[in-house]
Each structure stands twice: as C-alpha cells, then as structure tokens.
Amino acid sequence: HDLPESHAWIRTDDIRVCQIRENEPCVVPVIDLTAPNVVELVGNACQKWGMFQVTNHQVPLSLVDDVEAHARRLFGLPADRKLKALRSPSGATGYGVARISPFFNKLMWHEGFTIMGSAVEHAKQLWPHHYEEFCDAMDNYQKKMKSLAYKILLIILKALGVDENDENQENIIDPTNNSLFQSEGEGALQLNSYPSCPNPNRAIGLAPHTDSLLLTILHQNHTNGLQIFQDGKGWISVPPISGALVVNIGDLMHILSNARFPTVYHRVVPNETNHRFSIAYFYGPPADSTVAPLSGLSLPCFRPVTVKDYIGLKNKHLEKAISLLRV
Numbered sequence: 001h002d003l004p005e006s007h008a009w010i011r012t013d014d015i016r017v018c019q020i021r022e023n024e025p026c027v028v029p030v031i032d033l034t035a036p037n038v039v040e041l042v043g044n045a046c047q048k049w050g051m052f053q054v055t056n057h058q059v060p061l062s063l064v065d066d067v068e069a070h071a072r073r074l075f076g077l078p079a080d081r082k083l084k085a086l087r088s089p090s091g092a093t094g095y096g097v098a099r100i101s102p103f104f105n106k107l108m109w110h111e112g113f114t115i116m117g118s119a120v121e122h123a124k125q126l127w128p129h130h131y132e133e134f135c136d137a138m139d140n141y142q143k144k145m146k147s148l149a150y151k152i153l154l155i156i157l158k159a160l161g162v163d164e165n166d167e168n169q170e171n172i173i174d175p176t177n178n179s180l181f182q183s184e185g186e187g188a189l190q191l192n193s194y195p196s197c198p199n200p201n202r203a204i205g206l207a208p209h210t211d212s213l214l215l216t217i218l219h220q221n222h223t224n225g226l227q228i229f230q231d232g233k234g235w236i237s238v239p240p241i242s243g244a245l246v247v248n249i250g251d252l253m254h255i256l257s258n259a260r261f262p263t264v265y266h267r268v269v270p271n272e273t274n275h276r277f278s279i280a281y282f283y284g285p286p287a288d289s290t291v292a293p294l295s296g297l298s299l300p301c302f303r304p305v306t307v308k309d310y311i312g313l314k315n316k317h318l319e320k321a322i323s324l325l326r327v
C-alpha cells in the first residue's frame, strides 16, 4: 500500500507455478557460441526469452573461478572492514546493497560490490597491503567480458538483420561519431553475495528489475536463485550450468531492437541452505552516446535517448522509464 506507483505492480510473493507444456520446454536456451547457426539460435532466444546461456565462450574457467574466489574473500571480511569501502551516495564503485531496491517491502538478503572504472581506492580500504591481486583479477575479467559482450552484440545485431558492412547502421552514435561497430562500448562489474537464508519467504535476494544497458553477462555459482518473469508462465528458474554464462537483454537493446527483443524482468530469491554468489557484467555504449531503434525495423516505437539521460530516467522512474520513451 505504501509502494510508489511505479512499484505497485510488483508482487514477488505471487510465485506462479511454471506450466511446462508438451513440446515447449520451460528452460532458457543453452547456446554453443561456435555453432554454425549461432545467429539464428541467438535471434530466436532473444525474441522468445530475452535470455540464453552460452557455452564455448572462450573465457577461461580458471579466471571465472578466481574472480568468484575474490568475491568470497571480499564478502567474508568483517563488516567494519567492508563498511570502509562503502559506495558513496553519488559514487559508482564500492560496497553496499543494490540501488534497485529502495522501496522493496521485504528484507534484502544481499550484499554487493560494484566496480565502475578503477577499484583501487576501495580495494585499498579492504586489503591495505594486498589490494593489487583483487584489482588485477577484476581488470582481467572485465577485459574478457568486454570482448565477449562485443562479440555477442555483433551476433545479436546480425540476428536483427544488420551487419558490419551495412552503411545505415548508425543507431548508436557516440560523441566522436563512432557507430555501433567501431566502438567496443563500456562496462561495469557487480559482485553479488546472497548468504543462505533461514526463512526465504520473508526475504528477497534482489528485487525484480530489468537491466538498463544493452546486455548483461552473468556467472552464478552452483546455487539456484535467479528467476525471470515470463507472461503466462510466471517466475521461471534459470539454473546454474557449470561453465556456462547467462546473457540477458537490457533496456537499451530493447530500444535498439525496436521492442523486438524483450528486456528481461528478473529477480533473485534466497536459498535456504546454500550461499549464492554471482558476478554480473553490464555492457553498454559510452554515456554520451545516443541510442535509437535500428532503422529498417518498421516504424520506430521509441524516441532516441542518450545513455546518460536514460540512466537518469531509470533512477527516477524505475521499470516505467522505458515506456516514457514510447512514441
């Protein structure tokens, strides 16, 4: 009753049972990135689910394990040490709960650490003498994620009928006039920790939300918790698959695809017995870039918007932000 209007439709206690119809498995597709028909597979998954899991992604599993081990070490520090690395109200990097949940009416069973740009200053607060190891692992992981995200972006664009040789592909313009294919984009890393929860019904790991940028690449440890909402089906689990990474469409890709690909409404529910860790990499164009529906995808249904302005809209209007850009 005291939720803001933009949240009034969120009912996380309304967990409907997923209906598995014959010939229609209720699982997010798993795609081998080296498959000859990868463009078709990714296109179908984006259109139907807005999400898929990828294998053969060329990110060394030893690096993923190393980053997860650093996350475990970070969240295992005493609270007073973690609080020294707190994200400031106006800052991007640091320790704290996710920003998405200020109005959520359940206990947040979550700790996070966000990295945008350099993590050195915050890492020094956590490990005054051994911060380099953490920062090197995070930098390394972000580099790998960035090139994987760019590779997946090109596949998604091909699925939308656009490729590198098209001249009319300037639907993301950055201030230096780079178009979609000439710029590798930018990213942010989010380490998440969800301790096991004695009473999962009274808490939520991460409140339902959509991701704001183009796409997200997620590693989850061997613990269930991630769920996506599908019309007519309710909340569906996205089970961890060893060695696979989860990819989901974000709001800016929804705009770029002219609403052909849905942005994915997802949440994390706490696990009663196991501690869950995840590492999310959010990928998008530089902040000053303008994003608009790709030409050639029928009449544009969104107004162009800069990445910066869209983030501002999202912070203010949450999941309603995207509908404010409808033409």
Ligand code: AKG
Binding pocket: 190, 192, 206, 211, 218, 220, 225, 226, 266, 267, 268, 277, 278, 279, 280
């Ligand atoms: C986020 O960090 O925004 C997520 O949605 C993380 C999801 C997860 O932990 O599986």
